[in-house]
Amino acid sequence: MAALELLADWPALFISLAVLLGLIVGSFLNVVVYRLPLMMERDWRAQCAELLGQPVQDGGPPVLTLWGPRSQCPRCGQLIRAVENIPLFSYIRQRGRCAHCGGAIGIQYPLVEALSGILAGVVAWKFGLGWPAAAALLFTWVLLAASAIDFRHQLLPDDLILPLLWLGLAAALFGLFADLRSAVIGAMAGYLSLWTVYQVFRLLTGKEGMGYGDFKLLAALGAWTGWQYLVTIVLLSSLVGALFGLALMLFRGRGRHVPMPFGPFLAAAGWIALLWGEDINRAYLRWLGF
Numbered sequence: 001m002a003a004l005e006l007l008a009d010w011p012a013l014f015i016s017l018a019v020l021l022g023l024i025v026g027s028f029l030n031v032v033v034y035r036l037p038l039m040m041e042r043d044w045r046a047q048c049a050e051l052l053g054q055p056v057q058d059g060g061p062p063v064l065t066l067w068g069p070r071s072q073c074p075r076c077g078q079l080i081r082a083v084e085n086i087p088l089f090s091y092i093r094q095r096g097r098c099a100h101c102g103g104a105i106g107i108q109y110p111l112v113e114a115l116s117g118i119l120a121g122v123v124a125w126k127f128g129l130g131w132p133a134a135a136a137l138l139f140t141w142v143l144l145a146a147s148a149i150d151f152r153h154q155l156l157p158d159d160l161i162l163p164l165l166w167l168g169l170a171a172a173l174f175g176l177f178a179d180l181r182s183a184v185i186g187a188m189a190g191y192l193s194l195w196t197v198y199q200v201f202r203l204l205t206g207k208e209g210m211g212y213g214d215f216k217l218l219a220a221l222g223a224w225t226g227w228q229y230l231v232t233i234v235l236l237s238s239l240v241g242a243l244f245g246l247a248l249m250l251f252r253g254r255g256r257h258v259p260m261p262f263g264p265f266l267a268a269a270g271w272i273a274l275l276w277g278e279d280i281n282r283a284y285l286r287w288l289g290f
Helices: 002-009 011-051 089-093 108-127 131-153 158-173 180-205 212-225 227-251 263-288
Strands: none
Touching (some): 011 131, 089 108, 131 158, 131 212, 180 212, 227 263
Protein backbone atom coordinates (compact mmCIF):
# COMPACT_ATOMS: atom_id res chain seq x y z
CA MET A 1 0.00 0.00 0.00
CA ALA A 2 2.83 2.38 0.84
CA ALA A 3 4.36 1.79 -2.60
CA LEU A 4 1.03 2.57 -4.30
CA GLU A 5 0.67 5.74 -2.26
CA LEU A 6 4.20 6.75 -3.26
CA LEU A 7 3.40 6.23 -6.95
CA ALA A 8 0.15 8.18 -6.59
CA ASP A 9 1.97 11.07 -4.90
CA TRP A 10 4.83 11.10 -7.41
CA PRO A 11 3.37 10.94 -10.95
CA ALA A 12 6.82 11.35 -12.49
CA LEU A 13 7.98 8.18 -10.74
CA PHE A 14 4.94 6.28 -11.97
CA ILE A 15 5.53 7.47 -15.54
CA SER A 16 9.22 6.52 -15.36
CA LEU A 17 8.39 3.03 -14.11
CA ALA A 18 5.77 2.67 -16.85
CA VAL A 19 8.39 3.57 -19.47
CA LEU A 20 10.83 1.04 -17.99
CA LEU A 21 8.14 -1.64 -17.91
CA GLY A 22 7.21 -0.75 -21.48
CA LEU A 23 10.78 -1.30 -22.65
CA ILE A 24 10.86 -4.72 -20.99
CA VAL A 25 7.47 -5.69 -22.43
CA GLY A 26 8.62 -4.40 -25.82
CA SER A 27 11.39 -6.99 -25.81
CA PHE A 28 8.80 -9.71 -25.27
CA LEU A 29 6.56 -8.20 -27.97
CA ASN A 30 9.40 -8.70 -30.45
CA VAL A 31 9.31 -12.39 -29.59
CA VAL A 32 5.55 -12.40 -30.23
CA VAL A 33 5.95 -10.57 -33.55
CA TYR A 34 8.59 -13.02 -34.77
CA ARG A 35 7.28 -16.31 -33.40
CA LEU A 36 3.49 -16.09 -33.49
CA PRO A 37 3.23 -16.12 -37.32
CA LEU A 38 5.64 -19.07 -37.45
CA MET A 39 3.61 -20.93 -34.85
CA MET A 40 0.42 -20.24 -36.81
CA GLU A 41 2.01 -21.41 -40.07
CA ARG A 42 3.13 -24.64 -38.44
CA ASP A 43 -0.39 -25.24 -37.10
CA TRP A 44 -1.89 -24.55 -40.55
CA ARG A 45 0.48 -27.02 -42.19
CA ALA A 46 -0.41 -29.66 -39.63
CA GLN A 47 -4.14 -29.05 -40.14
CA CYS A 48 -3.79 -29.22 -43.94
CA ALA A 49 -1.83 -32.45 -43.71
CA GLU A 50 -4.49 -33.93 -41.44
CA LEU A 51 -7.30 -32.92 -43.82
CA LEU A 52 -5.43 -34.40 -46.79
CA GLY A 53 -4.64 -37.59 -44.89
CA GLN A 54 -0.91 -36.95 -45.13
CA PRO A 55 1.61 -37.60 -42.35
CA VAL A 56 2.48 -34.58 -40.25
CA GLN A 57 6.12 -33.60 -40.67
CA ASP A 58 7.72 -33.62 -37.23
CA GLY A 59 11.26 -32.97 -38.42
CA GLY A 60 13.00 -29.65 -38.87
CA PRO A 61 13.71 -26.97 -36.30
CA PRO A 62 12.46 -27.26 -32.72
CA VAL A 63 8.87 -26.26 -32.08
CA LEU A 64 8.63 -22.58 -31.20
CA THR A 65 6.45 -21.20 -28.45
CA LEU A 66 6.30 -17.72 -26.97
CA TRP A 67 8.23 -19.03 -23.97
CA GLY A 68 10.91 -21.17 -25.54
CA PRO A 69 13.41 -22.06 -26.76
CA ARG A 70 15.80 -19.21 -25.98
CA SER A 71 16.22 -16.53 -28.63
CA GLN A 72 19.13 -16.89 -31.01
CA CYS A 73 20.70 -15.03 -33.90
CA PRO A 74 18.84 -16.00 -37.11
CA ARG A 75 22.14 -15.89 -39.04
CA CYS A 76 24.72 -17.71 -36.90
CA GLY A 77 22.34 -19.52 -34.52
CA GLN A 78 24.22 -18.35 -31.43
CA LEU A 79 22.06 -18.09 -28.31
CA ILE A 80 21.51 -14.51 -27.21
CA ARG A 81 22.86 -13.88 -23.72
CA ALA A 82 20.94 -11.84 -21.16
CA VAL A 83 23.44 -8.98 -21.42
CA GLU A 84 22.82 -8.85 -25.17
CA ASN A 85 19.06 -8.69 -24.71
CA ILE A 86 18.67 -5.51 -22.67
CA PRO A 87 15.98 -3.41 -24.39
CA LEU A 88 17.45 -0.59 -26.53
CA PHE A 89 20.73 -0.54 -24.58
CA SER A 90 22.07 -3.74 -26.16
CA TYR A 91 21.14 -2.56 -29.66
CA ILE A 92 22.94 0.75 -29.16
CA ARG A 93 25.94 -0.84 -27.44
CA GLN A 94 26.35 -3.40 -30.23
CA ARG A 95 25.68 -0.76 -32.92
CA GLY A 96 22.79 -2.75 -34.32
CA ARG A 97 24.80 -5.91 -34.96
CA CYS A 98 25.04 -9.42 -33.55
CA ALA A 99 27.83 -9.67 -30.96
CA HIS A 100 28.95 -13.03 -32.41
CA CYS A 101 28.72 -12.90 -36.21
CA GLY A 102 28.39 -9.16 -36.81
CA GLY A 103 25.17 -9.58 -38.77
CA ALA A 104 22.80 -6.62 -38.83
CA ILE A 105 19.89 -6.65 -36.36
CA GLY A 106 16.59 -5.54 -37.89
CA ILE A 107 15.36 -2.05 -37.00
CA GLN A 108 12.06 -3.60 -35.89
CA TYR A 109 13.57 -4.70 -32.56
CA PRO A 110 14.63 -1.34 -31.13
CA LEU A 111 11.64 0.38 -32.76
CA VAL A 112 9.10 -1.88 -31.06
CA GLU A 113 10.92 -1.57 -27.73
CA ALA A 114 11.09 2.22 -27.98
CA LEU A 115 7.45 2.55 -29.02
CA SER A 116 6.37 0.24 -26.22
CA GLY A 117 8.21 2.36 -23.66
CA ILE A 118 7.07 5.73 -25.03
CA LEU A 119 3.43 4.73 -25.41
CA ALA A 120 3.43 3.22 -21.92
CA GLY A 121 4.73 6.53 -20.56
CA VAL A 122 1.99 8.45 -22.37
CA VAL A 123 -0.69 6.11 -20.98
CA ALA A 124 0.68 6.53 -17.45
CA TRP A 125 0.72 10.32 -17.87
CA LYS A 126 -2.83 10.39 -19.27
CA PHE A 127 -4.60 8.12 -16.78
CA GLY A 128 -2.41 8.19 -13.68
CA LEU A 129 -2.20 5.30 -11.23
CA GLY A 130 -5.26 3.04 -11.36
CA TRP A 131 -7.11 0.33 -13.21
CA PRO A 132 -7.75 2.44 -16.35
CA ALA A 133 -4.00 2.83 -16.81
CA ALA A 134 -3.40 -0.91 -16.32
CA ALA A 135 -6.10 -1.78 -18.86
CA ALA A 136 -4.88 0.85 -21.32
CA LEU A 137 -1.32 -0.50 -21.08
CA LEU A 138 -2.53 -3.98 -22.01
CA PHE A 139 -4.58 -2.47 -24.84
CA THR A 140 -1.50 -0.60 -26.08
CA TRP A 141 0.82 -3.57 -26.07
CA VAL A 142 -1.60 -5.90 -27.87
CA LEU A 143 -2.20 -3.26 -30.55
CA LEU A 144 1.54 -2.73 -30.98
CA ALA A 145 2.23 -6.44 -31.45
CA ALA A 146 -0.70 -6.86 -33.85
CA SER A 147 0.38 -3.81 -35.88
CA ALA A 148 3.96 -5.05 -36.22
CA ILE A 149 2.75 -8.47 -37.39
CA ASP A 150 0.37 -6.86 -39.88
CA PHE A 151 3.18 -4.70 -41.27
CA ARG A 152 5.42 -7.75 -41.74
CA HIS A 153 2.90 -10.36 -42.86
CA GLN A 154 -0.36 -8.51 -43.67
CA LEU A 155 -2.00 -10.67 -41.02
CA LEU A 156 -3.93 -9.81 -37.87
CA PRO A 157 -3.87 -12.95 -35.71
CA ASP A 158 -7.09 -14.02 -34.00
CA ASP A 159 -4.89 -15.05 -31.06
CA LEU A 160 -4.38 -11.34 -30.38
CA ILE A 161 -7.48 -9.62 -31.74
CA LEU A 162 -10.21 -11.84 -30.27
CA PRO A 163 -8.84 -11.68 -26.68
CA LEU A 164 -8.58 -7.91 -27.17
CA LEU A 165 -12.27 -7.82 -28.09
CA TRP A 166 -13.31 -9.80 -25.01
CA LEU A 167 -11.04 -7.73 -22.75
CA GLY A 168 -12.73 -4.59 -24.07
CA LEU A 169 -16.15 -5.96 -23.15
CA ALA A 170 -14.80 -7.02 -19.75
CA ALA A 171 -13.47 -3.50 -19.16
CA ALA A 172 -16.93 -2.15 -20.05
CA LEU A 173 -18.44 -4.26 -17.27
CA PHE A 174 -16.59 -2.00 -14.84
CA GLY A 175 -17.12 1.17 -16.88
CA LEU A 176 -13.39 1.83 -17.32
CA PHE A 177 -13.73 3.52 -20.72
CA ALA A 178 -17.28 2.89 -21.96
CA ASP A 179 -20.48 1.49 -20.52
CA LEU A 180 -21.44 -2.06 -21.46
CA ARG A 181 -24.25 -1.02 -23.83
CA SER A 182 -21.97 1.32 -25.78
CA ALA A 183 -19.22 -1.34 -25.89
CA VAL A 184 -21.51 -4.07 -27.25
CA ILE A 185 -22.96 -1.74 -29.87
CA GLY A 186 -19.44 -0.57 -30.69
CA ALA A 187 -18.23 -4.13 -31.27
CA MET A 188 -21.22 -4.97 -33.47
CA ALA A 189 -21.14 -1.72 -35.44
CA GLY A 190 -17.36 -1.86 -35.82
CA TYR A 191 -17.42 -5.29 -37.41
CA LEU A 192 -20.50 -4.73 -39.57
CA SER A 193 -19.37 -1.34 -40.90
CA LEU A 194 -16.12 -2.61 -42.42
CA TRP A 195 -17.75 -5.87 -43.47
CA THR A 196 -20.33 -3.85 -45.42
CA VAL A 197 -17.64 -1.71 -47.07
CA TYR A 198 -15.78 -4.90 -47.98
CA GLN A 199 -18.83 -6.49 -49.58
CA VAL A 200 -19.77 -3.36 -51.55
CA PHE A 201 -16.19 -2.92 -52.78
CA ARG A 202 -16.00 -6.56 -53.86
CA LEU A 203 -19.30 -6.29 -55.74
CA LEU A 204 -18.18 -3.15 -57.57
CA THR A 205 -14.59 -4.14 -58.38
CA GLY A 206 -14.42 -7.91 -57.99
CA LYS A 207 -11.50 -7.44 -55.61
CA GLU A 208 -11.05 -7.74 -51.87
CA GLY A 209 -10.21 -4.36 -50.39
CA MET A 210 -9.31 -5.58 -46.89
CA GLY A 211 -9.17 -8.68 -44.74
CA TYR A 212 -11.47 -10.07 -42.08
CA GLY A 213 -8.85 -9.25 -39.46
CA ASP A 214 -9.58 -5.56 -40.01
CA PHE A 215 -13.28 -6.16 -39.25
CA LYS A 216 -12.40 -7.93 -36.02
CA LEU A 217 -9.91 -5.24 -35.03
CA LEU A 218 -12.46 -2.45 -35.46
CA ALA A 219 -14.94 -4.53 -33.47
CA ALA A 220 -12.35 -4.80 -30.67
CA LEU A 221 -11.69 -1.06 -30.79
CA GLY A 222 -15.44 -0.40 -30.64
CA ALA A 223 -15.65 -2.61 -27.55
CA TRP A 224 -12.97 -0.58 -25.81
CA THR A 225 -14.04 2.93 -26.80
CA GLY A 226 -17.79 2.52 -27.38
CA TRP A 227 -19.70 3.16 -30.59
CA GLN A 228 -19.41 6.95 -30.13
CA TYR A 229 -15.81 6.97 -31.37
CA LEU A 230 -16.05 4.61 -34.35
CA VAL A 231 -16.43 7.41 -36.89
CA THR A 232 -13.39 9.15 -35.41
CA ILE A 233 -11.37 5.95 -35.62
CA VAL A 234 -12.33 5.24 -39.23
CA LEU A 235 -11.70 8.81 -40.37
CA LEU A 236 -8.34 9.07 -38.60
CA SER A 237 -7.13 5.69 -39.84
CA SER A 238 -8.23 6.40 -43.41
CA LEU A 239 -6.54 9.80 -43.44
CA VAL A 240 -3.26 8.54 -41.99
CA GLY A 241 -3.33 5.45 -44.22
CA ALA A 242 -3.92 7.56 -47.34
CA LEU A 243 -1.07 9.93 -46.44
CA PHE A 244 1.26 7.02 -45.69
CA GLY A 245 0.39 5.30 -48.96
CA LEU A 246 0.92 8.53 -50.90
CA ALA A 247 4.31 8.98 -49.25
CA LEU A 248 5.32 5.44 -50.25
CA MET A 249 4.33 6.09 -53.84
CA LEU A 250 6.18 9.42 -54.00
CA PHE A 251 9.37 8.54 -52.15
CA ARG A 252 9.65 4.76 -52.49
CA GLY A 253 8.10 4.30 -55.93
CA ARG A 254 5.54 1.85 -54.59
CA GLY A 255 2.71 1.13 -57.04
CA ARG A 256 -0.83 1.97 -56.05
CA HIS A 257 -1.89 -1.63 -56.72
CA VAL A 258 0.53 -3.04 -54.14
CA PRO A 259 -1.51 -4.08 -51.06
CA MET A 260 -0.88 -2.20 -47.83
CA PRO A 261 -1.98 -3.34 -44.37
CA PHE A 262 -4.77 -1.24 -42.86
CA GLY A 263 -4.57 -2.74 -39.37
CA PRO A 264 -1.72 -0.54 -38.06
CA PHE A 265 -3.62 2.61 -38.99
CA LEU A 266 -6.78 1.33 -37.33
CA ALA A 267 -4.75 0.44 -34.25
CA ALA A 268 -3.13 3.88 -34.07
CA ALA A 269 -6.48 5.62 -34.50
CA GLY A 270 -8.09 3.38 -31.87
CA TRP A 271 -5.29 4.11 -29.41
CA ILE A 272 -5.69 7.85 -29.96
CA ALA A 273 -9.47 7.56 -29.57
CA LEU A 274 -9.13 5.71 -26.26
CA LEU A 275 -6.94 8.47 -24.84
CA TRP A 276 -8.32 11.60 -26.50
CA GLY A 277 -11.50 10.55 -28.31
CA GLU A 278 -13.77 12.73 -26.21
CA ASP A 279 -11.61 15.81 -26.83
CA ILE A 280 -11.50 15.10 -30.56
CA ASN A 281 -15.26 14.61 -30.80
CA ARG A 282 -15.92 17.76 -28.80
CA ALA A 283 -13.56 19.81 -31.00
CA TYR A 284 -15.17 18.40 -34.15
CA LEU A 285 -18.70 19.23 -32.96
CA ARG A 286 -17.56 22.73 -31.98
CA TRP A 287 -16.06 23.16 -35.48
CA LEU A 288 -19.42 22.13 -36.97
CA GLY A 289 -21.16 24.71 -34.80
CA PHE A 290 -22.96 22.34 -32.42
